[in-house]
Amino acid sequence: MREEIAIDGQLCAIIIRAAYDEPGIQFFTPHDFSQQLASMSYPVGRTIPAHTHHPVRREVFLTQEALFIRRGKVRVDFYSQQQEYRQSRVLGAGDVILLIAGGHGFEILEDSNILEVKQGPYAGEADKTRFTTKLPDKLNYD
Numbered sequence: 001m002r003e004e005i006a007i008d009g010q011l012c013a014i015i016i017r018a019a020y021d022e023p024g025i026q027f028f029t030p031h032d033f034s035q036q037l038a039s040m041s042y043p044v045g046r047t048i049p050a051h052t053h054h055p056v057r058r059e060v061f062l063t064q065e066a067l068f069i070r071r072g073k074v075r076v077d078f079y080s081q082q083q084e085y086r087q088s089r090v091l092g093a094g095d096v097i098l099l100i101a102g103g104h105g106f107e108i109l110e111d112s113n114i115l116e117v118k119q120g121p122y123a124g125e126a127d128k129t130r131f132t133t134k135l136p137d138k139l140n141y142d
Contacts (some may be wrong), residue, residue, distance in 0.1 A: 001019075014100070021041050034061075034119060035064035063128075068114065073093075081103065
């Protein structure tokens, strides 16, 4: 239901499958991550008190992004920071992935709708390095 992808000892992604449903609030990320990911599951009638958020200055040095697979099926390929292929996972409708570090690429396996959330402001092409790679004949799903 929850999987962590590590490459060379570094946490690169957290995958939360659609079937994940633990009661209460469950944070998947440590407090120091610039992108926080949590699941909230409450019974009918539960209230969350009204609140506002205070302006707090934060420094973000690395873009982390969350993808919500709303419809379809997508293969995610994970790469080391040196742009070497390491492993792949298939995500389906309802799955969520937080991309934390390393490289990643995607192949759309079925018509899909994906919602992306990441920190702003948007930095355009200065935010990423695109690279080409040749995938192995047999992908690694371990």
